[in-house]
Amino acid sequence: MILQRQTKQKQIVLQALTELNHPTATAVFNRVHSEHPTVSRATVFRVLKQADQNGSILRLSFARGEDRFDYNPTPHYHVRCNICGCVSDVKMPYLTDLEQAVEDACGYRVYSHDVEFKGVCPDCQAGEKA
Amino acid sequence: MILQRQTKQKQIVLQALTELNHPTATAVFNRVHSEHPTVSRATVFRVLKQADQNGSILRLSFARGEDRFDYNPTPHYHVRCNICGCVSDVKMPYLTDLEQAVEDACGYRVYSHDVEFKGVCPDCQAGEKA
DNA sequence: ATCGTTAAAAAGACTAAGTACTATTAAATG
DNA sequence: CATTTAATAGTACTTAGTCTTTTTAACGAT
Secondary structure, three states: OOOOOOOHHHHHHHHHHHOOOOOEHHHHHHHHHHHOOOOOHHHHHHHHHHHHHHOOOEEEOOOOOOOEEEOOOOOOEEEEEOOOOOEEEEOOOOOOHHHHHHHHHHOOEEEEEEEEEEEEOHHHHHHHHO | OOOOOOOHHHHHHHHHHHOOOOOEHHHHHHHHHHHOOOOOHHHHHHHHHHHHHHOOOEEEOOOOOOOEEEOOOOOOEEEEEOOOOOEEEEOOOOOOHHHHHHHHHHOOEEEEEEEEEEEEOHHHHHHHHO
C-alpha cells in the first residue's frame, strides 16, 4: 500500500461528508467551499475517490444522477426517493448468500453486490396528500 | 399517453439493441452508424430514453461507467465483470418480498429495486490462469 | 390518396460530472 | 533541517447525455 499523507484538505473534505446526507461530490464541494474557499474542486473529487478506493467510505452510483458518497464504509443498502431525490440507508441484513446463488447460476466468481431501492420517502408521502 | 410515432430510426435503433449484449448508448450508435450513417447520435439517445420511459426496454446504471441498455424489459438482475466490463443477465427469481421488508424498515413506499453483482466472468477466470 | 398537424429527426451546440495536467506546496521521515 | 514525493490549486480537458433549431415524415382526418 502506497503511503497516504494526512492533509488538512482531506480532513476538511471527509468531515464535511459526515455532516451531509449521502451527498454528491459537488454538494461536498459546496459545503467545503463555503468555509474553506481555497480548497479546490479537484481536491474534493480526488479525496473522495481515494477514500473510496481505500475502502474508508462508499461511493454510490444511482440510476440517473451523479454519484453519492456515504461515510459509512460497511456494505449496506440504500433507498432513493423518486420525488425529492434524497437517499436513506436501509437497515436490513446484507444478503451475502445471494452471491453464492449467482455464482451457481451464471458461472461468474462474485465478490460484491449492491441494491438500490426506489420509492417515495415519508416526507414526500406526506406532501402528496396535501 | 402521448402519441408515439413508429419511425424507421426507432426500428433501426431498437433492432441494433437486440443484436448487442447490454450495450452502452454509444455502442448502439456505433452499430447503427456503420449501416445507417444518417441516423444521428442524438436520435439514438432519444430513442433509448423514450423506450426506457415506455417500459419497453431497461436502462441499467452501473457503478463507474456509462448506462447500458437491455432489450428485455422484465425486471431481472445483472452481473458485471470487473475485468472486461461485460454484463450478463442473472437467472434468479426477482425478490419482490425485499421491497416489503424495506417499507417496514424505513417508511418509504417502495416501487422497485435493482441489484448489481460484481465479479469475474468465466472467460476472464480462464484468462487469469494463463 | 393527400392534407394538415405535429412528433420526431438531423446536426451541432451546450452542460456538467469527473479526470488529467503542471507548477507548486507541504507532509513524512531520517 | 534537509530530502523526498504525495498532495494541492488552478485550469484545461473529456465525454455521456441533453437541448436547440430547422427540417422531415408519421398518421388521423378529410
